[in-house]
Amino acid sequence: MKILFLALTFPKIGQSSNLYTDLMEEFRDQGHDVFVIAPMVDVRVGLLNEDGINIIRVKTLPLLNVNPIRKGIANVLLSFQYKKAIKKYFLQEDLDLILMPTPPISLVDVAVWLKKKYSSKLYLILRDIFPQNAVDLKMITKGGLLYDFFRKKEKKLYEESDFIGCMSRGNIDYVLNHNKDVQKQKLHLLQNWQKVMPLFDGDKAALRKKYNFDNKFVIIFGGNIGLPQKLENILEVAKLYNENDEVLFFIVGNGTEKQKIEQLCIQMKLNNVVIMNSLPREDYQNIIAVANAGLISLSEDFTIPNIPSKSLSYFNAKIPIIAAVDRNTDYGTIIQDEIGAGVWAVANEPIEIKQKIDYLRANKTVCNQMGEKGYQYFVDNVTPFHTYSTIKRVISV
Structure with missing residues (x-):
């Protein structure tokens, strides 16, 4: 398959790793053609090949370890920045699968655009239920303008996703109980994952x-x-x-x-x-x-x-x-x-x-x-x- 992964954080392959680099390396090792779009690392932008994975690095505003207002603005702009970079660097005639994790849900517009452009399937890796988590942490108010904006994005994401992988049975039940229009057959269990690291054998x-x-x-x-x-x-x-x-x-x-x-x-x-x-x-x-x-x-x-x-x-x-x-x-x-x-x-x-x-x-x-x-x-x-x-x-x- 030809796969495009929409990433929020994607360390440089070989220098560091997280659960998403682990997964994309697995897809690569299984013989698939893997593309990733992600924020730049080491001021490198454009289409790069990192250990057999094609990565489109994009210059963005700071997305991590910043205050909620700056983070919110950066996430809203991300959709436009990614779409522009994809048009410039993803010069492919076909695309089988789009993988999108949450956070952020703001990339739903890019995902839907890609899905229509290539008649692709969209797989949502649900790691974050937003905006409710922001309400729980008193970062936004339920029923406010920000909440309503992101809630519409969330509903659109569930509607447009062909498959939704949830972290636990509790996650599945929560999504179904709070989103009556979501088709139950879309949801299934997709637990967190990680590469097995060698056990420490030193002193x-x-x-x-x-x-x-x-x-x-x-x-x-x-x-x-x-x-x-x-x-x-x-x-x-x-x-x-x-x-x-x-x-x-x-x-x-x-x-x-x-x-x-x-x-x-x-x-x-x-x-x-x-x-x-x-x-x-x-x-x-x-x-x-x-x-x-x-x-x-x-x-x-x-x-x-x-x-x-x-x-x-x-x-x-x-x-x-x-x-x-x-x-x-x-x-x-x-x-x-x-x-x-x-x-x-x-x-x-x-x-x-x-x-x-x-x-x-x-x-x-x-x-x-x-x-x-x-x-x-x-x-x-x-x-x-x-x-x-x-x-x-x-x-x-």
Whole structure:
């Protein structure tokens, strides 16, 4: 097939990676002709070949780690910028499949234009239910002009998509319950995915010493530090421990709320919280391998079921997951009851979260068992090959 992927973030192949580079590499390896349109990297624009994948790099406004107003403007302009670049560089006579993830939904106009131009199929990878998530985080008001604008885009996206891959059963139910016109047969399960990384086989004791983990029970968090993660809840948990408890919260990442979280740590005099900048995936995976548990944090205000992709790095490292999440997601049930790879508690209940942490601290054997279950589930169900196979099967029916 000839495939065009509409990307919001797409690191340079070979230098870094994310779930979308993993998936496009899988399509390439399966013999398909892959094109990607994405923001520029290293000030390089135009049609580039990156390790066998044709990538149209486009100059855009900043899309990540900026305030909501700048981000909103950049996302609205993205559709026009991508369409202009496609006209200039995508000089193809045919196109079989358009792959579009959310966020952002603003690219729906480009997707629909391509679909009509080439009589292509449109596959929506639904990773973000917008604008409701922005309402939950009090970034926009339900019923306001911005909400109505993006809600129309969302409805158009569901209507025009031929296939919709959702992260969980809860996601499927939510979309159907809140969008009565959506055809049920379009929706199916498409879980988050990640390449299997080699397990760390170095000196774990030396690596723990390097990061001053010592004899501590290390709970690691990696990824975006923003409003959706609401790490203030985790700081409230950290406050419940004293130095003698030997519990360390190790946070790796960047985001719009990072500076705020760092300032709160100082104000709250939290010596058991360390915050580092983002790391390359391999380095980060090695640090995870010597941590004791992986942390998931979501705002308790969410009304939509979110499924964080960072779980896969924890699975890969064979460490149990501690999830502090809202009541509306099925993530906690999936992790704790279906996979058996961790525990969960309500995000704004610090005592409850501490109890779950203390349970893992006191049960090393249980931690090991959870780690093994998570790893086995990962390699058996959610690698890029599994995702590719699901997409290929669905569009072939």
